Amino acid sequence: MIYGVDIGGTKIEFACFDADLNKLESERLATPVDDYEMFIDTLAGLVENADRRHRCKGKVGIGMPGLIDAEGRSLSANIACANGKKVAESLAARLGHTIVIENDCRLFALSESRGGAGQGSRHVYGAVLGTGAAGGLVIEGRLYRGRQGIAGEYGHHPLPADLRKKYQLPLLRCGCGLLGCLETYITGPGLATLHRQLWGEEIEIPALVQRWRDGDPRALNTKAVHLDLLGAAFANLVMAHDPDIFVLGGGLSRIQEFYRDLPGAIENQLFPGFSAPPVVPPKFGDASGARGAALLALTSAPEQKIATDEN
């Protein structure tokens, strides 16, 4: 049995998979964000109950927002109590299981590369575009972590100077602490900020998308500027990694126009004669968190002993 645990800022999704990665069951609990002991207790309880139900000691993979540093420490703004803590180590000490942990956007990429929308491609870049912009590169089925686990943070590349000048965009302070990250304009909240900067209007994303589909000139302008910025972000990725495919995830991956328009926008920012790879929607989408965590456990944790009946 393999347990994939997707920890979000509000909910924990706990899913049990068989060795072929078929999801057998899943449950959701509220994430304790203020009390680390309660946070670990909640996770341990989910694992222990599942072990009891399945009469085994399952492998455990965890996905979390924020960075996991080389020492295994979480750096997460969403789950304050876990900030600076070694979550996998705490849980392993409590349970006696081997626990693997990774950033949730990297796990999205891993999940989509294996059995997902990137299946069959050697170099898959999974790019989550929702409240944040982060992703991961999977090379021949293996997640590329880099030296300290920050490979994949494409949202924190700087705004290109030419586009910033062309559209007179101010440099905004990003949540990461840097100034002028692409993330401040390309994510869901970033798209709303962009529209406000360009037109002085507050708007929710579904309403903005509806307005550009209805042909509203202001909304269409915001869409065009956003596409230019997104094209630049992905062109950076092409120049760094030259992936075979981009799989989009997160809330903005539901905007169908990206799949048609983004390759051209990427090529506008590349050298002449070089092409953008296909940009495709996810197969698993939001379910990729738990599935990717299970995949990580399946591929990196050593075999666990099967517990005997008296357990």
Ligand SMILES: [Zn+2]
């Ligand atoms: Zn940033």
